[in-house]
Amino acid sequence: MSVKEELFKRLKEAVVNGDPEEVSKIAKKVVEVGIDPLEAVEKALVAGVLELGDKWVKGEVFIADVVAAADAMKVGLSILKNEIVKRGRSVKYLGRIVIGTVEGDIHDIGKSIVATLWEASGFEVIDLGVDVPPQKFVEAVKQYKPDVVGMSALLTTSMLKQRETIEAIKQAGLRDKVKIVIGGAPTTEEWAKEIGADGWAPDAFSAVQLIKRLFGIEG
Amino acid sequence: MARPRIEVLSRDEVEEIHLRSLNILNRVGVRIEHEEALNMLRDIGAEVDLNKKIVRIPEHIVREALKRTPPIVRLYHRDGKNYVELYGWSTYFVVGSAAYYYIDWRTGEIRRPMTRDLADVAKLADALPNTHIMSTALVPADIPEIVADRWRMYVVLKRCSKPIDTGAFTIEGVPDAAKLMKAVVGEENVSRKPFMIFAICSSPPLKWSSLTVQNLMDCAKYGIPVHIIPMPQTGGTAPATLAGAVLQANAEFLSGVVIAQFTKPGTPIVYSGSPTVFDQRFATSCTGYIEVGLMSAAFSHLAKFYGVPSASYTMVSDAKTFDQQATLEPAFGALISVLSGINMAIGSGMMLEENGISLLKLVIDDDIAGSALRFAKGIQIDVETLADWLIEEVGPGGLFLKYRHTREWWRKEHFIPKLLDKKTTDTWKKSGSKTLDTVAREFIEKVLKEHSVEPLPPDIEKSLDNAMLEILKKHKVEKVPEI
Secondary structure, three states: OOOHHHHHHHHHHHOOOOOOHHHHHHHHHHHHOOHHHHHHHHHHHHHHHHHHHHHOOOOOOOOHHHHHHHHHHHHHHHHHHHHHHHHOOOOOOOEEEEEEEEEEOOOOOHHHHHHHHHHOOOEEEEOOOEEEEEEHHHHHHHHOOOEEEEEEEEOOOHHHHHHHHHHHHHHOHHHOEEEEEOOOOOOOOOHHHOOOOOOEOOOHEEEEEEEEHHOOOOO | OOOOOOOOOOOHHHHHHHHHHHHHHHOOOEEEOHHHHHHHHHHHHOOEEOOOOOOEEEEHHHHHHHHHHOOOOEEEOOOOOOOOEEEHHHHHHHOOOOOOOOOOOOOEEEEOHHHHHHEEEHHHHOOOOOEEEOOOOOOOOOOOHHHHHHHHHHHHHOOOOOEEOOOOOOHHHHHHHHHHHHOOOOHHHHHOOOOEEEEEEEEOEEOOOOOHHHHHHHHHOOOOOOEEEEOOOOOEOOOOOOHHHHHHHHHHHHHHHHHHHOOOOOOEEEEEEOOOOEEEEOOOEEHHHHHHHHHHHHHHHHHHHHOOOOEEOOOOOOOOOHHHHHEEEEHHHHHHHHHOOOOOOEEEEEEEOOEEEHHHHHHHHHHHHHHHHHHHHHOOOHHHHHHHHHHHHHHOOOOOOOHHHHHHHHHHHHHOOOOOOOHHHHHHHHOOOOOOHHHHHHHHHHHHHOOOOOOOOOOHHHHHHHHHHHHHHHOOOOOOOOO
């Protein structure tokens, strides 16, 4: 096994184990010995998280394991990104997604899990957090130019903000630039249709399938 | 007579959880997204970071708040005469509240509920002997969301005479509820004879939403009872360890007590909880895990330590359809509730991650509740029940059937379930080989047809109608469904 292969193998393992210290150590080593950082991201970091996301869907690991792996991946990414930029290149994702819990709702966990699972499916996810007003979604669409916007709502009252947010994106003339998907306990497929969303997922499993379907990727 | 009890924490452990909770409130604090509350807490000496909305609460404030909390909470029936008293080791069973889905008892279909479904739940709960507190069980889809919280109260009030566990999901929710209560029992009795109790849920970890705090402060101002519901998810929004989840929940409960008791001293508070297991395999929040029982029992110990009534969501099942799981999970929950002295065992009729109400489950939960309550009474030991004179009289090889003692005591000693089958196999076959769900369905049909709810006196009904009409007008809701 070459030095490169050996490092990639260890880096991927560290991601799978959710070990940020180890990831950080090996990522620095990758930079130090001058191995292609982009290849390290794709073959080790992303590969590790993809493997875990896949295992979760199959019921082989716990969601906490996926979250830990995604966090470890981000540690590695922040180290390797500088080097990638230096070489004038960029990390390729399957797509870019902006996600947030709508205004009036401070439920974090469902949204965060979906964000992590989407990351673990190979997407770049920008998390706007909770209690996100419609205007902030609009600004995020302008700033990040995502392929998809995801909105979570856990309350029957805050659910109405999903409609408002879609309206705000429409009014800003951005509706045809993004696909919009929604989720959360009180939401339904009918509700998604009614407010003109492009997709709906009732749970974390379906959120993964939904996003793959939207991007035409085999589930 | 030894009353059957379980203790999942020792006295020392309770004390330790209490002290560590004080430490968390003092060192970490809670995030409160409500300006008035933040200012109030700053004024009484808490350390408030207005930017981050973090409040660090010193120990003496928590102790003072606890001193102001009444030890007994009474929930009246809407007639202002009957009541349940939340105190000591008595357990009352409560219908699960605010479900967004209804599991149709005729077809099994999971669908959005209508107002008439809520009326059915209310009528059935009114008739069930071991279901003591009704709730605003469903969020009907045939009324605009903006008034749905108060519409539920109105519908239930009309169709059920029992106390109501409810909640508001709007800023006007509590003040308007006070108007509805006033219409029924008169202004002076809104706090003296409250027939509604409000669910107040913190947002773990250590966070309070602005709407919840507004509802809590409003209830305090009106003197309406609340149950403060920390809802730790093990391994999600709380530590994966049961001890850690209980500790964090306890700190959240105490912070709620502080907000309420410094809004108005003497606010009636129940120590409630909806602990769940966050299933790492499916990312679901589960209520039917046996560990939910352990955490609920721990909450009850802590409540008794603080001298306040207790509640927990112990009756909710994770089953998706009415099957064996839907009955075995609440059976554990009911038994744990009575054995650990939880005063309000909440969730009868509820399934689907606290999102659905099933009438089939509700009627069987009533039998489960009756069984658990009987168990909690234990074995009565005295001359009459020991009956050694009778054993002597009957003698070896005799039969007890013909004796007066048998006729008198058999009925007294046993809880006779309404639905569970005790017939001979042959009789069971001859009467149609019915499974429990069929028996339950027939029972529901019969009760809905035959039971009549004590109507409100005409003048009170009229003032209630007017109060609701005003609320609807305020929100420009003109068309309302029939009840």
